[in-house]
Amino acid sequence: MFRFYLGLAAKNMWRRKRRTILTAAAIAVGIMYFVMFDSLLAGADRDAQINTIDFETGHLWISAFEEGDATLAPLTRPTLENTIPSGQAMAQAIAELSGVAGAAPRLVFPASLIAGLDELPVSAVGVDPGADPQVFHVSQFVSSGRWLEPGEDGIVVGRRIADLLQLEPGDMVTVRTQTAQMAFQAVDLLLVGTVETPHPRVNQSQAFLPLDVAQAVVGAPGSATSIHIRARTALQSPSRRDLGDLVRSIPSVTGWNPGWRVYTWHDAASFRTIGSTKRTFAMILLGLVVIISVIGIVNSILLSTLERVREIGMFKAMGMDERDITIVFMIEGGGLGLLGCALGTVAAIAGNAYFVNVGLSLRAFLGDMDLDIGYPIADRMYGVWNWTTMLWATAVGLAVALAASYFPARRAAWLDPAESLRRL
Amino acid sequence: MPLIEARGLTREYSHGRMTVPALRGVDLDVEAGEFTAVAGPSGSGKTTLLNLIGCLDRPTRGRLTIDGDDVAGYTPSMLAGLRREKIGFVFQTYNLVPVLTAYENVELPLVLLGRHTHSEIRDSVMSMLAEVGLAGLENRRPMDLSGGQQQRVAIARALVKQPRLVLADEPTANLDSENSEAILALMKTLNETKGATFLFSSHDPLVIGYARRLVQMRDGKIALDERR
Numbered sequence: 001m002f003r004f005y006l007g008l009a010a011k012n013m014w015r016r017k018r019r020t021i022l023t024a025a026a027i028a029v030g031i032m033y034f035v036m037f038d039s040l041l042a043g044a045d046r047d048a049q050i051n052t053i054d055f056e057t058g059h060l061w062i063s064a065f066e067e068g069d070a071t072l073a074p075l076t077r078p079t080l081e082n083t084i085p086s087g088q089a090m091a092q093a094i095a096e097l098s099g100v101a102g103a104a105p106r107l108v109f110p111a112s113l114i115a116g117l118d119e120l121p122v123s124a125v126g127v128d129p130g131a132d133p134q135v136f137h138v139s140q141f142v143s144s145g146r147w148l149e150p151g152e153d154g155i156v157v158g159r160r161i162a163d164l165l166q167l168e169p170g171d172m173v174t175v176r177t178q179t180a181q182m183a184f185q186a187v188d189l190l191l192v193g194t195v196e197t198p199h200p201r202v203n204q205s206q207a208f209l210p211l212d213v214a215q216a217v218v219g220a221p222g223s224a225t226s227i228h229i230r231a232r233t234a235l236q237s238p239s240r241r242d243l244g245d246l247v248r249s250i251p252s253v254t255g256w257n258p259g260w261r262v263y264t265w266h267d268a269a270s271f272r273t274i275g276s277t278k279r280t281f282a283m284i285l286l287g288l289v290v291i292i293s294v295i296g297i298v299n300s301i302l303l304s305t306l307e308r309v310r311e312i313g314m315f316k317a318m319g320m321d322e323r324d325i326t327i328v329f330m331i332e333g334g335g336l337g338l339l340g341c342a343l344g345t346v347a348a349i350a351g352n353a354y355f356v357n358v359g360l361s362l363r364a365f366l367g368d369m370d371l372d373i374g375y376p377i378a379d380r381m382y383g384v385w386n387w388t389t390m391l392w393a394t395a396v397g398l399a400v401a402l403a404a405s406y407f408p409a410r411r412a413a414w415l416d417p418a419e420s421l422r423r424l
Numbered sequence: 425m426p427l428i429e430a431r432g433l434t435r436e437y438s439h440g441r442m443t444v445p446a447l448r449g450v451d452l453d454v455e456a457g458e459f460t461a462v463a464g465p466s467g468s469g470k471t472t473l474l475n476l477i478g479c480l481d482r483p484t485r486g487r488l489t490i491d492g493d494d495v496a497g498y499t500p501s502m503l504a505g506l507r508r509e510k511i512g513f514v515f516q517t518y519n520l521v522p523v524l525t526a527y528e529n530v531e532l533p534l535v536l537l538g539r540h541t542h543s544e545i546r547d548s549v550m551s552m553l554a555e556v557g558l559a560g561l562e563n564r565r566p567m568d569l570s571g572g573q574q575q576r577v578a579i580a581r582a583l584v585k586q587p588r589l590v591l592a593d594e595p596t597a598n599l600d601s602e603n604s605e606a607i608l609a610l611m612k613t614l615n616e617t618k619g620a621t622f623l624f625s626s627h628d629p630l631v632i633g634y635a636r637r638l639v640q641m642r643d644g645k646i647a648l649d650e651r652r
Contacts, residue, residue: 004535011523314519317480318581319508319536321501418481421515 009331023296027340030289031393035348039383041278049237054137055199057265058228064260087224093253099246101232102134105224107214111177115165122207126214135230145169145193155189159196160204179219290400297404301333305412313420325413333405341394355383428454433486435472446472448644459615461635462625468641470625478591479503512582514592518574520566526577527562533585552580572603592624608634
């Protein structure tokens, strides 16, 4: 009997081709948008994780800041209370631990970069030119000049900063800041290189100088605001659980201060934004798919029941009961949903293939601005293949189609048979 | 025991505050195998009577027994079961499913019964279509058939499950006289060969002439009941 109903539903859908195609197309577009945007967001999430690890935090970092301030560390002036006094020595000790591929101290402080009459606020980052590349990838993205050498009075700036201040390698710049003792301090440095990384914040707001020079500038010799650690793992973005053993082993190093804390890359501020943005966006799109499906299916099935009142009366005269009639129309609604989901999935695969292979250029939307939109991605957002999302979208589309067709189907099922047969 | 036993069958319709009686206390017995015409002018209550006997509608008052079962306390689902098992319908406007072929339309009642194998259904449908003179036209859709052919499909659909009772409401009203006579002759033949009880309504003297029993309705009551 069910097979007969399936055939009947298929024939009725085929009979009203235009309506079927329009309804299915509306569902398909909704599903396609949901899958493609989810793919882009998941891809951006993946790239953002990699960029955060490679350019912002490493897998782990140690900070002397209070927990609530940890994410604000780059914007906070280093004081004697919030620095790790023997940062360099501590980093070397941590680098000896098993499971650690590299450990690098950083001294981050707010500064102004002055070139001629132009001045730009930046985040100055004192790095150990030898150890930093073992944790971060900034040195691999030198766009002009070269990376820093230990002890030199040199500076490397993000490409955007160089463009704004019209700097080229070989130019002199002045770094002005305040010391840990609140005294003003300025130092002239030679621009040795510029970097253009996939992380927009590095390009637009960071200036790198040798750690010993930075320590001298802020008057905190040997200190670091944070120590960054790269774990020895094949995983690009290891989970908190993967990093758990290492997190627990770090406080065992000699000289550890119980006031310091070990953070994982998951604690970075950008990820809190990404998580909530992604969830909100995904929910909005899923809501859109549901609304489109409900309107399309209810409209289509309602019209179908109104056009087929006599047929419903005849079905009842033949002995179909309310349940049978409901099933007949729900199969039709489910069929529309299935067709929409199938078309949507095919369209989503085609569209997503473009996003996965070519990506979506942010510059096409934002221009050459290196805007920080909450994601630590500079240019292209790439999609990912997420078959679970496609299955979910299809399941939701189908479930919504069935649920939406239930009410007009029930309405049809309870029509009075004698009244229905009288209808012209 | 009569196949149909109606006692004091009354049907009133409410239109706002007004109550319009369509049937006023009809008593009627129909024996198995009868070929009965219900005649009368428009508004005399023919269709209402057939709808009540076909369990498509419920009486306001009175008692109705079909094949020994008093249907008064039946739920909608039980009434649907009764129609499925025991009653075949032929409508004035054929009411074939437009997207289904002649074969599929005739197949429908057997599919709904749900107790026949695929090959049994095929044999029954093909032989029924042959009996109504539509052999070879089983794959045509209603729109590809003439009015007379469509009504033959409807008769085949009503009879394929071998019901105890066939109700036909104005079965020839949309047909020319030649097709009307052919359809009536077919119904009479099937009544004789299959033993199905036919109860059909009409106000056409030609149709009434075929009946072996005539029930004449007027103003919701039986004015005349004669066997020929």
